[in-house]
Amino acid sequence: MFLIEVIRLAFRTLRSNPLRAVLTLLGISIGVGAVIALISIGSGVQRYVTDQFTSAGTNVITVTPGRMQRGFGGGAFAQPAQLTMSDWRAVANEVQGTSAMGVSFSRASSIIYTGKSSNVNINGVSPQVGAIQGWTIASGRFIDDADIASRSRVLVIGQSVAKDLFESGEDPIDQSVRVNGLPFRIVGTLVAKGASFIGDQDAIAFVPITTAQERLFGSQSQGTSGERTISTILLQANDDASRPAVQRDTTQILADKRKIEPGEPNDFTVLSQAELVNSFGLVLAALTTFLGAIAAISLLVGGVGIMNIMLVSVTERTREIGLRKAIGAKSGAILSQFLIEAIVLATLGGIVGVLIGVAGAALASRLAGIPADVQPASVILAVGFSTLVGLFFGLWPARRASRLSPIEALRFE
Amino acid sequence: MTTTTTLPDPVIDADLLTKTYKLGEHEVHALQGATLKIYPGDLLAIMGPSGSGKSTLMNILGCLDQATAGTYRLDGVDVENLKDDALAEIRNRKIGFVFQSFNLLRRTSALSNVEQPLIYSGLRSRERRERSASALRAVGLGDRLDHQANELSGGQQQRVAIARALVTDPAIILADEPTGNLDSKSGAEIMCLFQRLNEQKGITVIFVTHDQRIASHCRRIIRISDGKIVADEVNADQLKACIDV
Numbered sequence: 210m211f212l213i214e215v216i217r218l219a220f221r222t223l224r225s226n227p228l229r230a231v232l233t234l235l236g237i238s239i240g241v242g243a244v245i246a247l248i249s250i251g252s253g254v255q256r257y258v259t260d261q262f263t264s265a266g267t268n269v270i271t272v273t274p275g276r277m278q279r280g281f282g283g284g285a286f287a288q289p290a291q292l293t294m295s296d297w298r299a300v301a302n303e304v305q306g307t308s309a310m311g312v313s314f315s316r317a318s319s320i321i322y323t324g325k326s327s328n329v330n331i332n333g334v335s336p337q338v339g340a341i342q343g344w345t346i347a348s349g350r351f352i353d354d355a356d357i358a359s360r361s362r363v364l365v366i367g368q369s370v371a372k373d374l375f376e377s378g379e380d381p382i383d384q385s386v387r388v389n390g391l392p393f394r395i396v397g398t399l400v401a402k403g404a405s406f407i408g409d410q411d412a413i414a415f416v417p418i419t420t421a422q423e424r425l426f427g428s429q430s431q432g433t434s435g436e437r438t439i440s441t442i443l444l445q446a447n448d449d450a451s452r453p454a455v456q457r458d459t460t461q462i463l464a465d466k467r468k469i470e471p472g473e474p475n476d477f478t479v480l481s482q483a484e485l486v487n488s489f490g491l492v493l494a495a496l497t498t499f500l501g502a503i504a505a506i507s508l509l510v511g512g513v514g515i516m517n518i519m520l521v522s523v524t525e526r527t528r529e530i531g532l533r534k535a536i537g538a539k540s541g542a543i544l545s546q547f548l549i550e551a552i553v554l555a556t557l558g559g560i561v562g563v564l565i566g567v568a569g570a571a572l573a574s575r576l577a578g579i580p581a582d583v584q585p586a587s588v589i590l591a592v593g594f595s596t597l598v599g600l601f602f603g604l605w606p607a608r609r610a611s612r613l614s615p616i617e618a619l620r621f622e
Numbered sequence: 623m624t625t626t627t628t629l630p631d632p633v634i635d636a637d638l639l640t641k642t643y644k645l646g647e648h649e650v651h652a653l654q655g656a657t658l659k660i661y662p663g664d665l666l667a668i669m670g671p672s673g674s675g676k677s678t679l680m681n682i683l684g685c686l687d688q689a690t691a692g693t694y695r696l697d698g699v700d701v702e703n704l705k706d707d708a709l710a711e712i713r714n715r716k717i718g719f720v721f722q723s724f725n726l727l728r729r730t731s732a733l734s735n736v737e738q739p740l741i742y743s744g745l746r747s748r749e750r751r752e753r754s755a756s757a758l759r760a761v762g763l764g765d766r767l768d769h770q771a772n773e774l775s776g777g778q779q780q781r782v783a784i785a786r787a788l789v790t791d792p793a794i795i796l797a798d799e800p801t802g803n804l805d806s807k808s809g810a811e812i813m814c815l816f817q818r819l820n821e822q823k824g825i826t827v828i829f830v831t832h833d834q835r836i837a838s839h840c841r842r843i844i845r846i847s848d849g850k851i852v853a854d855e856v857n858a859d860q861l862k863a864c865i866d867v
């Protein structure tokens with residue numbers, strides 16, 4: 210009951226000097242607002258990136274040549290290594306527990322049609338790659354086994370390529386285009402995936418892998434062993450449970466085939482989509498936390514503002530404190546009066562800050578096109594933290610007030 | 623005092639109170655063995671020039687301070703060894719203070735000002751309001767309950783302060799120069815109010831003052847000088863402050 214009285218008293222005191230209360234509270238509001246806006250944007254970006262990855266298909270395992278260094282700065286290849294068609298055949302014949310698998314050989318090139326050109330990655334692929342990578346046919350068909358066998362000059366294009374080369378309303382199917390001087394016939398177009406943080410996903414074209422290796426990029430695909438090289442092996446595990454086994458088996462099969470001694474590092478990398486999502490997620494979470502921590506510093510500054518104003522208030526109200534003690538307030542009552550005043554200030558500031566933060570996140574996401582993800586946990590955390598700031602920075606002034614001698618406080622001019 | 627009936631227990635029983643302050647190297651003996659008894663229903667003035675120890679005595683009697691030596695019984699409670707919080711409780715329950723400068727909370731209603739001591743007594747809000755309103759009626763401000771303290775005249779402010787002192791039903795009211803900030807008309811009205819409360823309700827009032835006019839309204843005058851009580855006499859020609867009482 211006493212607590213209710215003290216809270217009511219705190220509000221009355223704050224109302225008696227509204228400008229000062231608002232200015233003090235603003236320090237906390239800005240801090241809380243910054244924390245919430247940054248964390249919301251950070252976690253929005255994190256979710257967006259995760260979605261981008263998983264849209265490419267879950268349970269997908271990729272095998273690429275070379276050894277990828279772990280940790281920051283990963284992706285550096287220790288030595289030039291090549292994966293070849295016989296590696297692909299070994300994996301395709303022996304690995305169990307997959308629902309689909311495919312192989313690709315990719316090089317950047319340009320597609321030319323009636324004087325217009327489109328610079329894209331030409332992906333020579335086996336038929337199942339389209340499905341594994343999550344592509345949907347918009348019109349026509351994808352690369353099939355007959356195309357592979359006959360090394361046919363057929364092309365499946367992404368939406369960005371279609372937009373580059375053709376007028377709207379013009380049907381790309383059965384049109385003849387040129388790649389590296391060779392005529393190709395377009396047999397299919399793909400449904401757009403949209404832009405991602407790695408760039409335009411729709412700037413892509415697929416040809417049969419045999420056509421890419423032998424007709425388009427013959428010299429580039431010539432391996433040191435005389436075999437044709439490949440860029441990537443793609444495996445889709447049956448489900449989450451079988452993914453680790455597929456990953457392990459693939460690694461073992463390739464290590465055996467390539468005669469890598471136990472204990473020696475592999476010259477290829479077997480990576481699951483899930484791992485990639487996780488490591489990106491970790492980096493982004495760290496970044497979000499870092500930004501939040503920087504914003505939290507401004508909360509501390511706001512706390513110092515509260516302490517400052519509370520100290521002024523204690524001095525101004527010395528006589529009131531003296532009177533309260535004379536009429537029977539114990540030290541604890543004075544302490545809680547000033548402490549609760551600071552806490553009320555800080556908590557109000559926190560609530561206003563949440564509004565600022567949510568509005569700021571919404572504004573940023575509208576302006577920058579980044580989705581913002583306001584999490585209830587971060588709201589509760591920010592308000593809770595601002596209350597703690599009030600408690601911490603209010604404690605010293607409140608103790609000072611509670612320790613005043615009533616005689617001296619009453620005599621204070 | 624020729625009656626054969628036994629006297630009631632004194633509300634204040636102070637024996638050989640001394641108070642010594644240290645001011646740097648020097649020791650200041652503010653009180654040097656003050657002894658006094660005050661009985662319920664008394665109306666008295668403690669008088670003395672500044673520096674006489676009058677304020678020190680008031681602070682000790684008001685449990686705002688403690689004596690260096692001596693004993694002090696207030697309304698049956700030995701207070702000389704109590705801790706701060708216990709003293710706060712004694713002040714809350716047994717003493718009503720009236721100050722020269724009123725010490726009201728600004729921008730706060732008269733009713734709410736009077737309520738303050740009852741908050742520290744832990745009373746529920748309804749009972750607080752009822753008691754505060756009746757205390758304000760007793761000082762003649764029944765029609766000013768919701769007025770802000772700073773909107774009232776000086777005399778009215780001091781009445782609010784008196785209501786605040788009365789509201790806890792204390793054993794004594796300690797009034798420190800209660801008319802010092804008032805013009806003589808308002809001052810006389812305040813003295814009239816004290817006298818009426820004393821006569822009609824038997825409230826014990828102790829004035830601490832150097833103002834002879836206040837003292838002249840009292841039944842008993844105690845004079846203090848150099849930390850010692852030098853006179854304690856019945857005021858034979860006590861003035862009536864109120865013409866109509």
